[in-house]
Amino acid sequence: MLIMHYTGMASAGAACRWLCDPASQVSCHYLVDDQGAVTQMVNEDRRAWHAGVSSWEGMSDINSRSIGIEVHNPGPEAGYPDFPPAQMAAVADLARDIVARHAIRPEHVLAHSDVAPGRKIDPGEKFDWKGLASAGVGLWVEPTGVADMAVLKPGDAGGAVSALQAALARFGYRIVVSGSYDEPTRIVVSALQRHFRPDRIDGIADAATQAILSALLVACGRGEAVS
């Protein structure tokens, strides 16, 4: 897997020092600064400590099965600036090389927020996943056939909610299929939106959100899902 992060620190230099400090107990394979300069921090065949407590497709210990890229951005506490185009271009070049050499499937190029929803929101909704996909890295889908899908929202319960939860789980998110649109479900729907529908992140499974989830499942060969 390939996991994308933002540093959430004041500068790329500060992030580099933190990621090299044993006391931090965090590390990553690559750091990309805001100018697009790439620094390799850990060899790809070594385990880095970037994902923490995390899960995907029922697998925990994501650190043992992934490469982590920290993309410098100070994050929401510093106004969450846009990722400069030169930086995203450098991320795309680096990621394309990594996925090719390790045969990483598109659906396994993920955000930290995908594998640790509720705990992490990086690299956030400004990260250009669509541009990355057009450069050959990761999945991006456009929703189709959205008109007649009922909106599912916190507080709802029943078979449609179970189907939504099952679809989220089939894509890879860690979620319990309970039939009740509880807080963990809202958080996972928000994580899906943060990656694949960044225009509106509200944790409500509207028709477009459900259509995107279905299209993602089709794109990675896991069938149709939601309705």
Ligand SMILES: [Zn+2]
């Ligand atoms: Zn992260």
